[in-house]
Amino acid sequence: MISSDVIRGYTDIIILYLLMDEPGYGYEISRKITDRSQGLYTMKETTLYSAFNRLESNGYLRSFSGTETGGKTRTYYELTPQGRIHYQLKKDEWIVTKKVVDQFIK
Amino acid sequence: MISSDVIRGYTDIIILYLLMDEPGYGYEISRKITDRSQGLYTMKETTLYSAFNRLESNGYLRSFSGTETGGKTRTYYELTPQGRIHYQLKKDEWIVTKKVVDQFIK
């Protein structure tokens, strides 16, 4: 299982990627993460929701309420232009990190 | 530049790798990290020395004093058998992490 220290710093990439093409909400994103990683990683609820807050207060996400059929209310998040830029930067950092760490793999 | 959140969790791999074949000491390891990463990453002194302490108290490293020509004393660190196991586990985790994060790269 992937430890918290190892995944730290990549939650941004994961979440922003899944909001790239359309808005999404917590529970949905959570399931998509598990699916897309083939069960290799499941983001804890608290990690996800606190990341939403952080990303929003940094200006990378914007939230709005949506009411679904059934009357339940959800909070949706969508990427801002700065969010797209942040994603690119984090992605570039990831590429470099891979290159660096791979130098220390035997 | 690689941020603290992104490198977090990989300092173990980096340090243990460099102690794989022979003991080493702080300043030397520090320079080797910068060299081997082609200057893409420089580990902060405090990060390195606190990692030494952590790795030693976890039983992954063992330390001993060495006196060099000139009279200066250094603290050398060498890998323990558990340290080698830890390296393997961290390495496996790194492989999985790469696979996971790459699923979220566009």
Added chain:
DNA sequence: TGACGTACTATGTCTGATATAGTAGTTATA
């Protein structure tokens, strides 16, 4: 009706990376 799934919020803890500062011996340079 009660378990399970959905969709969160609140609060507090822990750890690893880092900032800041200081000590002290060695070597190069002007």
Added chain:
DNA sequence: TATAACTACTATATCAGACATAGTACGTCA
């Protein structure tokens, strides 16, 4: 020969992100 730069650390405190724990509340299905 003074002093700056390099070597080789230690001590202390801070910060942020991941996570544990707990709780709320609505919907659905057996």
